[in-house]
Amino acid sequence: MSALRRLAPVGAGLLLFTAACSGGTAPSDEGGGSSGQGAGAQAVERADALLADMSVEDKVGQLFVLNAAGTTPEENAQALSDFRPGGLIYFPENLGTPAQIAELSNGLQEQAAGQGAGVPLMIGVDQEQGMVARLEAGTRFPDAMAVGATGDTAQAEALAASTAAELAAVGINLDYAPVADVNTNADNPVIGIRSFGADPGPVGEMAVAEAEAFAEGGVVPVVKHFPGHGDTGTDSHTGLPVIDKDRAAWERDDLPPFADAVEAGVDAIMTAHVVMPALDDSGEPATLSPKVIDGVLRDELGYDGVVTTDALNMEGVRQTHDDGEVAVLAVEAGADQLLMPPDPGAAFDAVLSAVDEGRITEERLDESVRRILELKAERGILDAERADPEAAAGVFSSEDTAEAAQDLADASVTLLRNEGGVLPVQDGAKVAVQGAGAEEITSALQDLGVDTTGSASGADLVVVGTNGARGDAEQRRAVERASSGGAPVAVVAQGTPYDLQVAEDADAFLAVYSAVPVSRTAAARAIAGEVRPEGRLPVPIPDTGMETGDGLSY
Numbered sequence: 274m275s276a277l278r279r280l281a282p283v284g285a286g287l288l289l290f291t292a293a294c295s296g297g298t299a300p301s302d303e304g305g306g307s308s309g310q311g312a313g314a315q316a317v318e319r320a321d322a323l324l325a326d327m328s329v330e331d332k333v334g335q336l337f338v339l340n341a342a343g344t345t346p347e348e349n350a351q352a353l354s355d356f357r358p359g360g361l362i363y364f365p366e367n368l369g370t371p372a373q374i375a376e377l378s379n380g381l382q383e384q385a386a387g388q389g390a391g392v393p394l395m396i397g398v399d400q401e402q403g404m405v406a407r408l409e410a411g412t413r414f415p416d417a418m419a420v421g422a423t424g425d426t427a428q429a430e431a432l433a434a435s436t437a438a439e440l441a442a443v444g445i446n447l448d449y450a451p452v453a454d455v456n457t458n459a460d461n462p463v464i465g466i467r468s469f470g471a472d473p474g475p476v477g478e479m480a481v482a483e484a485e486a487f488a489e490g491g492v493v494p495v496v497k498h499f500p501g502h503g504d505t506g507t508d509s510h511t512g513l514p515v516i517d518k519d520r521a522a523w524e525r526d527d528l529p530p531f532a533d534a535v536e537a538g539v540d541a542i543m544t545a546h547v548v549m550p551a552l553d554d555s556g557e558p559a560t561l562s563p564k565v566i567d568g569v570l571r572d573e574l575g576y577d578g579v580v581t582t583d584a585l586n587m588e589g590v591r592q593t594h595d596d597g598e599v600a601v602l603a604v605e606a607g608a609d610q611l612l613m614p615p616d617p618g619a620a621f622d623a624v625l626s627a628v629d630e631g632r633i634t635e636e637r638l639d640e641s642v643r644r645i646l647e648l649k650a651e652r653g654i655l656d657a658e659r660a661d662p663e664a665a666a667g668v669f670s671s672e673d674t675a676e677a678a679q680d681l682a683d684a685s686v687t688l689l690r691n692e693g694g695v696l697p698v699q700d701g702a703k704v705a706v707q708g709a710g711a712e713e714i715t716s717a718l719q720d721l722g723v724d725t726t727g728s729a730s731g732a733d734l735v736v737v738g739t740n741g742a743r744g745d746a747e748q749r750r751a752v753e754r755a756s757s758g759g760a761p762v763a764v765v766a767q768g769t770p771y772d773l774q775v776a777e778d779a780d781a782f783l784a785v786y787s788a789v790p791v792s793r794t795a796a797a798r799a800i801a802g803e804v805r806p807e808g809r810l811p812v813p814i815p816d817t818g819m820e821t822g823d824g825l826s827y
Contacts, residue, residue, distance in 0.1 A: 346380025378444025437490025470811025546589030
């Protein structure tokens with residue numbers, strides 16, 4: 274990590290950003306390294322040379338990251354020809370086997386080479402891991418909150434390095450991760466376990482560790498969602514959240530991880546479709562706010578890397594402007610990349626018209642295109658070799674990667690209650706498992722030699738899996754029924770640990786922060802005593818007395 278001095282609030286909202294005068298590593302002239310800001314000399318030269326030969330249409334196209342269509346390159350030919358986009362983003366409908374993904378990526382890059390200035394694509398995906406993982410193939414790591422529970426940045430690095438290896442093997446060179454939001458709202462409907470936790474210091478450390486590991490693996494990381502989506506009660510996919518806190522509270526709670534990301538020179542930062550009146554009282558979401566992007570992120574924090582919008586098809590950014598105007602306003606606000614416009618033609622034409630009319634100057638356009646091209650040069654995207662479809666499957670089936678995922682899950686297990694020492698189960702005890710993840714937890718217990726039974730009647734321990742029980746009456750009733758049956762009950766929370774609020778009668782409570790298979794296996798290993806719970810709570814749990822850092826063991 275670069276040796277940089279921490280950004281700190283000074284006075285009433287004045288931010289001081291100062292790089293250390295010594296230490297750290299200058300960005301290389303080749304791909305690799307950890308800095309997306311201040312590209313190496315060779316990257317700058319290549320970007321300038323490309324920019325000089327680009328038409329206005331080519332430049333405008335570089336701003337766009339469009340949804341990929343179908344599973345073949347041919348299904349994208351028209352969009353690549355019409356818009357010459359700077360990138361595409363994959364979703365599950367585009368993705369099959371590793372070989373198919375690699376062939377798709379190769380074909381798309383070949384098509385892009387024949388369009389306009391022939392600039393290679395950024396091919397991106399949302400592969401945060403845990404609940405947000407678009408690739409069906411590959412290793413599934415737990416969610417970010419599980420990483421936070423380990424307290425170990427090496428676990429964050431392992432997740433990102435392993436994920437980057439798989440993505441790079443199939444020609445994906447950008448990941449919309451990590452999440453740097455600080456989850457301070459227990460009712461947050463969209464972040465939750467996607468956040469590393471509620472303490473901004475560790476969240477920043479984990480986010481930077483992941484970002485640097487992604488970059489070292491040849492995949493552009495995108496830190497999200499500035500200025501912070503962790504204290505919302507509204508999902509910006511379906512509405513426009515308003516975060517009503519003063520600037521001092523924002524600087525204390527939400528800013529530090531993004532400040533750490535700026536200091537580390539991360540490749541890209543994504544904006545949030547949230548209104549924060551303390552930063553901009555216009556009512557515009559941050560994605561369309563010059564005060565937030567150019568004012569706070571660029572001028573005050575000193576960030577000169579690529580800024581990408583969150584998806585422009587989300588309701589949080591479409592409430593007061595048409596889709597073409599949204600694209601123009603985002604560029605005017607300081608964004609470089611326009612992600613997933615719902616009507617690419619309208620957005621492209623609107624930005625092109627704004628440039629022709631002088632509303633967006635060509636100098637302003639060149640600023641964004643130059644940042645994008647420099648990043649493509651810095652990360653080796655301009656010279657990347659094509660993916661090897663035959664070798665990709667081997668990367669995806671790596672035993673080392675699978676072991677790294679299980680190690681992370683095991684290290685995350687957090688024991689918050691253990692009345693009477695009911696965990697770990699004694700040899701010969703019968704265990705019944707119900708609720709979320711029951712089949713996988715049962716199978717893992719059986720593999721460990723634990724005697725399981727399909728009925729709570731006669732069981733020595735009843736395990737109840739939950740995932741969002743605070744908002745699910747049936748899950749709450751399941752815990753209540755199990756607790757009234759006479760046998761000790763252990764709850765395994767596979768979503769947020771806030772389920773503890775509705776598990777007052779449970780004798781034991783384990784949090785694993787994820788519903789992926791390795792997390793359910795980790796729960797079984799802890800129940801059986803194969804793993805000692807060492808995780809620590811990364812968020813406080815309201816109304817329970819549980820605070821960040823709490824956790825038991827045995």
